[in-house]
Each structure stands twice: as structure tokens, then as C-alpha cells.
Amino acid sequence: MFRSERKTLKLFKFKKEEENIELDMERIPKHIAIIMDGNGRWAKARKLPRTMGHRAGMKTIKTIVREAGELGVGYLTLYAFSTENWKRPSEEVSALMDLVVEFIDKELNELHENGVILNSIGDISKLPEKARKSIEAAKRKTKNNKGLTLNIALNYGGRDEIVKGVKEIASLVSEGKLKIEDINEKEISNHLYTKNMPDPDMIIRPSGELRVSNYLLWQSAYSEFWFSNINWPDFQAKDLRNAIADYQKRNRRFGGV
Numbered sequence: 001m002f003r004s005e006r007k008t009l010k011l012f013k014f015k016k017e018e019e020n021i022e023l024d025m026e027r028i029p030k031h032i033a034i035i036m037d038g039n040g041r042w043a044k045a046r047k048l049p050r051t052m053g054h055r056a057g058m059k060t061i062k063t064i065v066r067e068a069g070e071l072g073v074g075y076l077t078l079y080a081f082s083t084e085n086w087k088r089p090s091e092e093v094s095a096l097m098d099l100v101v102e103f104i105d106k107e108l109n110e111l112h113e114n115g116v117i118l119n120s121i122g123d124i125s126k127l128p129e130k131a132r133k134s135i136e137a138a139k140r141k142t143k144n145n146k147g148l149t150l151n152i153a154l155n156y157g158g159r160d161e162i163v164k165g166v167k168e169i170a171s172l173v174s175e176g177k178l179k180i181e182d183i184n185e186k187e188i189s190n191h192l193y194t195k196n197m198p199d200p201d202m203i204i205r206p207s208g209e210l211r212v213s214n215y216l217l218w219q220s221a222y223s224e225f226w227f228s229n230i231n232w233p234d235f236q237a238k239d240l241r242n243a244i245a246d247y248q249k250r251n252r253r254f255g256g257v
């Protein structure tokens with residue numbers, strides 16, 4: 001069933017035998033962010049090298065992007081490489097960068113045909129040239145699309161992003177282009193990588209870890225968190241639907257009553 005057909009049904013019940021997940025198609029989160037965790041443990045459990053876990057995790061990306069698009073999610077932000085991940089062995093870092101290039105090489109046409117806008121958040125200037133060029137070309141190609149925005153967080157850190165924003169704002173003040181009294185939450189949001197995007201409604205972290213890990217620190221002020229023990233390579237479309245179903249049961253008060 002395509003997104004437009006599903007949208008006509010207020011409540012869409014997934015009919016598969018093993019599932020009984022009811023989603024309110026009018027309350028699908030606009031922005032879902034995911035910490036794609038557990039690739040290493042998935043590989044270890046199978047006596048495979050860690051990089052095979054990342055490769056399996058790349059396949060999950062395809063499934064989840066497709067499902068999010070069909071459900072009508074507007075923004076999907078995936079944590080692929082943090083500012084701290086440079087501490088990993090150089091072979092693993094290289095393998096991850098190569099996977100980003102491979103993912104774009106293999107998937108860009110299909111993503112483009114489906115109207116996906118491929119975007120990155122984080123400081124990609126520090127990435128190996130091949131990865132940086134591939135991401136920049138993908139961004140250029142898809143920038144006028146109208147579908148799901150897929151943000152890949154690469155060399156991303158929430159603190160690093162805030163430091164960058166503070167420096168930009170301080171420069172504007174010192175150049176006389178911005179008054180201190182005009183610095184407000186909106187102004188700060190405008191100096192983050194997620195400028196003009198809604199804050200994540202929900203942050204999903206699989207693999208059993210219960211941490212934020214420097215992800216979207218400013219933007220997650222009122223995000224709903226959803227944790228599960230499933231490792232990212234085993235994460236399926238039904239797990240995304242389950243997360244959304246749980247999200248829809250929550251009462252978001254944003255500090256009110």
C-alpha cells in the first residue's frame with residue numbers, strides 16, 4: 001500500500017499474521033532520529049568482523065528509509081558517525097567511510113526516484129575526500145525533491161554543533177550584525193545543522209544502550225525516547241511501526257499540564 005492510500009485511512013492496521021500494530025496515520029511523527037547501535041555486537045555474536053555488522057546495518061537503512069517514506073515521516077535522521085567515532089581503529093573508520101560511499105553509489109538513484117532529499121548533518125569537511133564529494137553530489141542531486149529528508153549524521157556531535165553555532169552568533173555580534181538582546185532560541189536553532197527542520201519527535205536507540213551519546217542535544221529537548229534490545233542490523237520495518245505505535249500512546253505535554 002502506498003503512502004497516499006494509507007493516509008486516507010485514519011487508523012491503519014497492519015494485517016500481517018505476526019503483527020497487530022495500529023497506527024494513527026494522522027499522527028505519524030514528523031521527524032524521527034535513530035542511533036544505529038549494535039552493529040559490532042551483531043557481528044560478534046556471529047563471529048564476524050565488526051565491519052560486517054556495519055554492512056548489515058547499511059541494509060537496515062534501506063528498509064527503514066523505505067518504511068519511513070511510506071508512512072509519511074518527513075525527516076529521518078540517522079547517526080552514522082559521531083565526532084567521537086574517530087577513536088575507533090583506523091580500519092573500522094575507513095570501512096565506515098567506504099560504506100557511506102557504497103550506500104550512495106548503490107541507492108542514490110532509487111532514493112532520488114522516490115523523492116528523497118539526501119542531506120548530512122555534522123562537519124563533513126573532515127571526511128576523506130571521496131566520501132565528502134559523494135555526499136556533496138548526492139545533496140546537489142536531491143535538493144529539490146519533495147519527499148522524505150534523510151539526514152545522515154556524519155562527524156556529528158551535539159556539543160560540537162552548539163560550539164559552531166555559538167561561534168557564528170558571536171561573530172555576528174562582534175561585526176555589529178546581531179544585537180545580544182536578539183539572541184533567542186530561534187536564533188540558536190538557526191545556527192545548527194538542522195536549521196529549518198522540526199525538532200525530532202522521537203529518538204530511537206536500539207541495542208539496549210540507554211544513552212544520548214551527544215546526539216541532537218539541543219533539538220531533543222522534548223523528544224520522546226524509544227529504546228529496544230534489538231541490534232540495528234536486526235531492526236525491521238515492524239520495529240519502526242511498533243516504535244511509532246508506542247509514541248502515539250504517549251502524552252506530550254511540552255512542560256504544560
Ligand code: FPP
Nearest residue numbers: 036037038039040041057058080099100103
Ligand atoms: C554503532 O554501532 C554504529 C556505528 C558507529 C556506525 C553506523 C553505520 C552504519 C549502519 C553503516 C554506514 C552508514 C551509512 C550511512 C551507509 P557499534 O559499532 O558501536 O555497535 P556495538 O556497540 O555493538 O559495538
